[in-house]
Amino acid sequence: MSKVCKLTGKKPISGNNVSHSNRKTKRRFVPNIQKKKFFVPELGKFVTLRISTSAMRTINKLGVYAYIKKLESKGIETGVKLK
Template sequence: MSRVCQITGKRPQVGNNVSHANNKTKRRFNPNLQKKRFYIPEEDKWITLKVSTSALRTINKNGITAVLKKARANGNTLV
């Protein structure tokens, strides 16, 4: 499965490893993704999402229902 957050859409970024001699080689900065199950009482079901830790903080703050509604409104097809 791809390394994409299903709520925020965060993806791996590309950058350089820079050595002490200033040699540069390509590297990837992967988002901190966690697989997490959420219960949605309105639909009376559990869903499993692959979310970044920053998305988990947003879900804890605003609630899963509000976050899902906003993600669907933004055109996120993964949810």
């Protein structure tokens, strides 16, 4: 499975490991992706998402339905059917 957040679109980026002697080797910075099941009371059903922990924090503030509606109003495709 890919390490891409379903809502925010965060994905791995590349960078360098830098040693004490300042040698550089390539590495990947991977986002903290978790599989989480949310209950959407507006729809009366559960939705399972693979999202980053930063998206989880935003969902805790706004609610899953409001957050997905906000993303869709910006034109971001979430892949979640709210109807």
